[in-house]
Amino acid sequence: MTALAKGIRLDLAGKLTERERQALLRFMARMSEASYRRGLQQGKTFADKGAFTTDPYVLRFKRSLDASPWGENAKRSPWTARGRLWMEYRDSLNVVGLGAPVCKYCGGEGCCACDD
Numbered sequence: 559m560t561a562l563a564k565g566i567r568l569d570l571a572g573k574l575t576e577r578e579r580q581a582l583l584r585f586m587a588r589m590s591e592a593s594y595r596r597g598l599q600q601g602k603t604f605a606d607k608g609a610f611t612t613d614p615y616v617l618r619f620k621r622s623l624d625a626s627p628w629g630e631n632a633k634r635s636p637w638t639a640r641g642r643l644w645m646e647y648r649d650s651l652n653v654v655g656l657g658a659p660v661c662k663y664c665g666g667e668g669c670c671a672c673d674d
Contacts, residue, residue, distance in 0.1 A: 561623050562623060564623075585650075585654060589643075589647055589650070592646075592647075593646070596646075597629075600629060601614075601629070604629060610629070612627075612628070617629065623639055624638060624639050625637075625639060626638060626641065626642035
């Protein structure tokens with residue numbers, strides 16, 4: 559099992575048409591590519607400013623994928639990965655019917671700090 563699928567219990571096999579499956583994969587690939595490009599842009603900005611003090615290896619392979627840590631230092635960001643997804647892709651998620659994640663603690667939509 560990959561780190562991305564860890565703790566996720568979702569079985570879409572046979573529940574989506576081939577067209578829906580392909581559309582969902584394309585949507586996820588676009589989000590992934592947009593995030594990758596944003597990361598490149600931020601990494602260059604941090605490097606140019608000499609502000610990049612966190613080891614990229616640690617961020618990529620040693621930190622939980624459920625967290626969204628700051629890239630420029632070792633401090634913990636208040637954002638969870640789900641909150642960051644909502645912050646970055648809110649409009650796109652709404653268009654495809656996924657809507658805002660609702661925090662089970664405070665009931666907020668797209669909550670940054672307490673969703674899980």
